[in-house]
Amino acid sequence: MIEARDISVRIGEIEILHGIDLDVPNGSVVTVVGANGAGKTTLLRVLSRLAPLTKGTIRFDGEVIDRMEPHKLAQRGLVHVPQGRQIIPSLSVEDNLLIGANRIPGLEDAEKARLLEQEYARFPVLKERRAIPGGSLSGGEQQMLAVSRALMMKPKLLMLDEPSLGLAPQIVRAILDALRDLSRDGMTVLLVEQAAFTALKIADVGYVLQNGRVVLSGPTGDLLKDSRLIERYLG
Incomplete structure (x- = not known):
């Protein structure tokens, strides 16, 4: 690889x-x-x-x-999750996740929805907090968000x-x-x-x-x- x-x-x-x-x-x-x-x-x-x-x-x-x-x-x-997480604190958890999916050209809405559910299953706390700003998450939750955002890029x-x-x-x-x-x-x-x-x-x-x-x-x-x-x- x-x-x-x-x-x-x-x-x-x-x-x-x-x-x-x-x-x-x-x-x-x-x-x-x-x-x-x-x-x-x-x-x-x-x-x-x-x-x-x-x-x-x-x-x-x-x-x-x-x-x-x-x-x-x-x-x-090749997707890199840097030190410091670098989420966008003013955007909701779900919008932060969708930033990852939107970096893939031509990805259909149905596939984006599937990827969202996959990440919510991986880290259920993100689903519970999907509508709140990413900056309101704890440090650990922000790290989960950063990992899941990267995984949204397949x-x-x-x-x-x-x-x-x-x-x-x-x-x-x-x-x-x-x-x-x-x-x-x-x-x-x-x-x-x-x-x-x-x-x-x-x-x-x-x-x-x-x-x-x-x-x-x-x-x-x-x-x-x-x-x-x-x-x-x-x-």
Whole structure:
């Protein structure tokens, strides 16, 4: 689904990412973990074409996307849920969701209605609050809204940046359970998280970033047994 090779990113005189190789196989959950400042957010922004690539090549679904515009890439199925949610607080929950569906050219009203009901079934609290402004939701509910808005775009690959940040454990569990269910249904997920242990438990493959470099990678079952990882990231 995603094949990234020798990815390097320089901002001014500072190189943020250093020759990263990343593979996200179709139908898998892949997580990228690491401390603050490791380069996780920059990596997602480069993959979704929101940040410039200094060196390297990115393929999505077999196609080189190094120069593709972000909105065209999203229409092809690579959808990015950024850190900070970025919902529109003055619009209702339902209108926020429909923004996602409206980004798909030619999507019929019947399909939009089906997608709405699908997301309301995934996160019932959104249905209960469908008519209220998105800004009136709690932080956890806003994160659910951000995830559901992205899913309204019918992604092939869903990328999420720190979806658990600042949320209560029960909300985090609901969101991560939803991601695991999506993977079981065939969706590909790339998850960036600082909560390393939580992310590795639901993923198939993990990458550990440190100072813009991949220092460990492999099946998550192996990474969770790695004493270096436990000492450095999981305490």
